[in-house]
Amino acid sequence: MRLGRVFDDRTRRAVTSEVYRRSRDVRGGVFRVLLQIALLVALLVLAILLVDTVTDGWSILSGRLGDFLSGGLRSQSGDPELGVFQGIRGSLWIAVFVIVLAFPLGIGAAIYLEEYAPKSRLTSFIDLNIRNLAGVPSVVYGLLGLAIFVRGLEGLTGGQSVTAAGITLAVLVLPIVIITSSEAIRAVPQSLREAGYGAGATKWEVIRTQILPYAAPGILTGTLLSLSRAIGEAAPLILVGAVTGFLGGQSGLVDISQLQERFTALPIIITEWVQESGRDRGFAPAAAAAIVVMLVVVLLLNSAAIFLRNHFEKKR
Amino acid sequence: MTTVTDSVEMAMSGGGAVPQASEAPPAVATAAGGEAFPPDTVFRVEDLNCYYGSNRAVRDVTMDISEREITAIIGPSGCGKTTVLRCFNRMNDLIEGARATGTLLFRGVDLYDPRVDPVEVRRRVGMVFQKPNPFPKSVFDNVAYGPRIAGSVPKSELPDIVEASLRRAALFEEVKDRLKDSAIGLSGGQQQRLCIARAIATNPDVLLMDEPCSALDPISTAHIEELMHRLKEEYTIVIVTHNMQQAARISDRTAFFTADVDAETNSRYGLLVEFDDTERIFSNPSDERTENYVTGRFG
Numbered sequence: 001m002r003l004g005r006v007f008d009d010r011t012r013r014a015v016t017s018e019v020y021r022r023s024r025d026v027r028g029g030v031f032r033v034l035l036q037i038a039l040l041v042a043l044l045v046l047a048i049l050l051v052d053t054v055t056d057g058w059s060i061l062s063g064r065l066g067d068f069l070s071g072g073l074r075s076q077s078g079d080p081e082l083g084v085f086q087g088i089r090g091s092l093w094i095a096v097f098v099i100v101l102a103f104p105l106g107i108g109a110a111i112y113l114e115e116y117a118p119k120s121r122l123t124s125f126i127d128l129n130i131r132n133l134a135g136v137p138s139v140v141y142g143l144l145g146l147a148i149f150v151r152g153l154e155g156l157t158g159g160q161s162v163t164a165a166g167i168t169l170a171v172l173v174l175p176i177v178i179i180t181s182s183e184a185i186r187a188v189p190q191s192l193r194e195a196g197y198g199a200g201a202t203k204w205e206v207i208r209t210q211i212l213p214y215a216a217p218g219i220l221t222g223t224l225l226s227l228s229r230a231i232g233e234a235a236p237l238i239l240v241g242a243v244t245g246f247l248g249g250q251s252g253l254v255d256i257s258q259l260q261e262r263f264t265a266l267p268i269i270i271t272e273w274v275q276e277s278g279r280d281r282g283f284a285p286a287a288a289a290a291i292v293v294m295l296v297v298v299l300l301l302n303s304a305a306i307f308l309r310n311h312f313e314k315k316r
Numbered sequence: 317m318t319t320v321t322d323s324v325e326m327a328m329s330g331g332g333a334v335p336q337a338s339e340a341p342p343a344v345a346t347a348a349g350g351e352a353f354p355p356d357t358v359f360r361v362e363d364l365n366c367y368y369g370s371n372r373a374v375r376d377v378t379m380d381i382s383e384r385e386i387t388a389i390i391g392p393s394g395c396g397k398t399t400v401l402r403c404f405n406r407m408n409d410l411i412e413g414a415r416a417t418g419t420l421l422f423r424g425v426d427l428y429d430p431r432v433d434p435v436e437v438r439r440r441v442g443m444v445f446q447k448p449n450p451f452p453k454s455v456f457d458n459v460a461y462g463p464r465i466a467g468s469v470p471k472s473e474l475p476d477i478v479e480a481s482l483r484r485a486a487l488f489e490e491v492k493d494r495l496k497d498s499a500i501g502l503s504g505g506q507q508q509r510l511c512i513a514r515a516i517a518t519n520p521d522v523l524l525m526d527e528p529c530s531a532l533d534p535i536s537t538a539h540i541e542e543l544m545h546r547l548k549e550e551y552t553i554v555i556v557t558h559n560m561q562q563a564a565r566i567s568d569r570t571a572f573f574t575a576d577v578d579a580e581t582n583s584r585y586g587l588l589v590e591f592d593d594t595e596r597i598f599s600n601p602s603d604e605r606t607e608n609y610v611t612g613r614f615g
Contacts, residue, residue: 119412191449195511197410199462200439200518209465210451 050295057288068289073243073264073272077282084290090162090242090265091231091297097166098173098230103223105170106177110219113178114185115207127182134175141172142239150240160241162263168240169233173226180222184215216312224305228298234267242268266294353424356383358522358552359404362419366399369413374399374586376418379571386544386553388563388594391573392609396586397556400573401524403427404554405441406434423521439466442515446527448507450499450514455482455491458499458510462518477517484550485513486543505536509543516551523547525555529562541566560610563594570597572606 054061060068064080071083117123145168149157157164188211196206243264273287353360359381366374374396381387389397399408406427408414420427427437439462450458459478463469469477478495482488487509491502499510508528515523525544529537544553544566557563563570571591575584590603601607 189449191445191447192451194407194410194443194445195449195451195514196461197435198405198407198438198443198445199465199514200435200442201461201465202435205465209461214452 053288053291053295055288057285057290057292059285060289061292068286069293073269077276077280077286082286084266084269084293086264087266087269087290088293088297090165090263090268091294093162093263094166094169094265095227095231095301097163098170098227101167101170102174102177102226102230106174106223107181107219109174109178110181110185111207111212114182115203115211130175130178134179137235138172138233139235139239141168142236144168144171145236145240158261160262162261165237165240165242165263165265168236169230172233172236173230176226176229177223180226181215181219184218184222185211187218188214213312217309220305220309220312224301224308227301231265231298231301232267232294234265234271237265237268238271266290266297270294353421354380357381358383358423359554360419360421360424361400362421364400364403364416364418364420366396366403366408366416367414368411371583372585377588379588379591381552381554382569383552384548384550385568386548386555386566388567388570389554389556389573390558390560390563390570390609391586391589392575393558394584394586395573395575397573398526399586401526401554401556404522404524405438405443406432407438407443409434439518440520441522441524442518442520444508444511444515444523444525444528447531448504448511450502450507450510452498452500454496455499455502455510456495459513459517461514466518478513481513481517482510484516484547485509486539486546487513503536505532505539508532508536508540512540512543512547516547520551522552522554525553527556527558530558537562560598564598567594570594572597572601572603572609574605574609 067080068083069088070085071079071081072086074082076082113123113127117126145164149164149167150159153164157167192210192214193206196210201209241262243262270287270290273283273290277284277287357380359379361377361379361381364374364377365372377396377400389401391397402408403416403420404422404427408416416428422437422441425432451461453461456475456478459481460474463474463477479488482491487506490506491510494501499507502510508531512523512528529540532540541562544555547553555563555567569592572589573586574589575586577584590597590601590606592601596602597606598610601610607613
């Protein structure tokens with residue numbers, strides 16, 4: 001039987017002209033192009049920034065990277081011992097404080113808010129305020145750090161020290177840690193909780209064996225992003241007394257005796273050198289090179305986050 | 317001799333020896349009120365009211381659930397079937413603002429007595445949910461979960477318990493080579509049987525099933541129904557279903573619930589219309605509303 005007998009040509013042509021009609025979804029097409037432009041602009045800005053910075057700092061990055069990583073703050077850009085070692089040390093110590101203080105406190109608070117706290121007015125008031133805290137400008141946290149951790153608790157922190165700075169930044173990212181962890185815990189399906197309780201588990205067992213493993217990838221992503229934020233902050237560090245000029249005492253990376261001493265950090269060094277470059281042009285490439293170093297540190301932390309997240313995702 | 321009631325009461329308030337209510341000799345136990353509690357009655361419900369906040373969602377339910385029988389709860393949506401079922405293992409405790417009044421005795425013990433630990437109740441009254449909800453863990457770990465957290469068995473016995481539970485759930489032959497694989501990879505029907513295996517691994521007295529087949533295809537449904545017939549030898553089963561044919565096929569007793577509207581507050585509530593032998597409910601019900609529902613003439 002030939003096709004023409006079943007479907008006569010006229011019908012087929014009519015249907016063809018209807019179903020072959022090219023998409024009239026013009027608005028959809030425009031929207032799609034706009035989205036692509038948005039993505040392109042974001043990527044372009046990032047690429048320009050990266051290329052520009054690496055080009056500026058190339059003389060140092062290619063010429064004396066080793067010395068630059070182990071060198072310290074100097075007043076002349078031509079000083080062969082000019083480098084960012086003290087900044088790396090300060091930033092890493094700050095990261096340690098954030099991990100040790102903000103992560104457990106923030107994740108703990110999130111678990112309490114999501115699993116234990118009764119759904120009352122007070123709880124939603126607290127929730128709202130944590131969200132507001134996450135939007136408070138970082139300078140304000142610097143003032144808080146200056147008043148409480150530098151002056152108020154001077155005996156404990158040693159005043160303008162890396163301890164005071166670390167605690168300040170831990171407090172700064174605490175609301176972000178709580179919010180992202182809360183979201184991750186809220187995303188755990190209710191059916192999983194019911195399955196746990198239905199099998200005779202206590203609340204603690206359900207949280208430990210079901211909720212936390214399921215929420216772990218989300219919690220990790222959020223908390224480690226907040227760590228990147230802490231490492232990039234400069235404003236609060238200036239207020240709690242980060243050193244911008246000469247900083248003595250060339251001790252190792254993990255020298256605990258340094259914790260109560262004056263300190264500096266990578267974003268501080270960058271700010272300082274950019275300012276100095278007006279007086280001494282040699283500081284411009286140094287600042288660019290320091291930016292690259294900081295980006296690498298942050299990227300390393302982020303890839304650690306991605307690695308851990310994939311690890312936990314495979315397990316869940 | 318320890319009575320069933322005593323051992324249940326002791327175990328649920330945290331004291332006493334390892335309870336094996338289902339293996340204890342049947343004896344005339346004494347209810348909390350002092351009257352005799354029939355040994356073949358598992359749950360006695362008297363004037364049970366369930367509230368969500370101030371809304372009385374289910375009113376004045378009275379029924380007895382007998383040992384080693386399948387009791388089906390049927391009725392239209394919103395009639396409180398699931399709410400009542402979830403009282404039997406205190407699952408409603410998880411919902412903020414939910415509470416119950418009236419009497420709910422489990423083997424003579426008041427389940428809503430403040431001394432009762434809901435966790436212990438749930439170890440004796442297992443539950444299978446509407447949507448299969450295996451843990452995102454291996455098949456083995458799913459079944460071993462209950463015994464592990466109960467800490468009642470040595471680690472070396474876990475493989476035997478897992479195998480026995482999977483066999484009783486008619487799943488072992490299908491998964492014996494993939495016990496270490498994630499349970500998420502199983503089909504829907506297999507997942508639901510896995511959930512049944514998980515529920516019976518703690519050796520409960522009762523199995524509650526909340527529309528266990530509503531997310532499954534007819535073949536998996538037939539599997540589960542067949543399985544329930546066998547499980548009834550060892551367990552008391554209470555099943556909520558919106559499938560009347562299913563209730564007629566598998567249950568010994570049927571409770572018909574319906575929803576009504578309170579004239580004063582204009583809020584919907586559920587109530588028990590009729591509770592009788594399944595055969596009678598479907599062939600010769602005494603209430604007109606039941607007859608209308610089971611014959612499909614429900615408004």
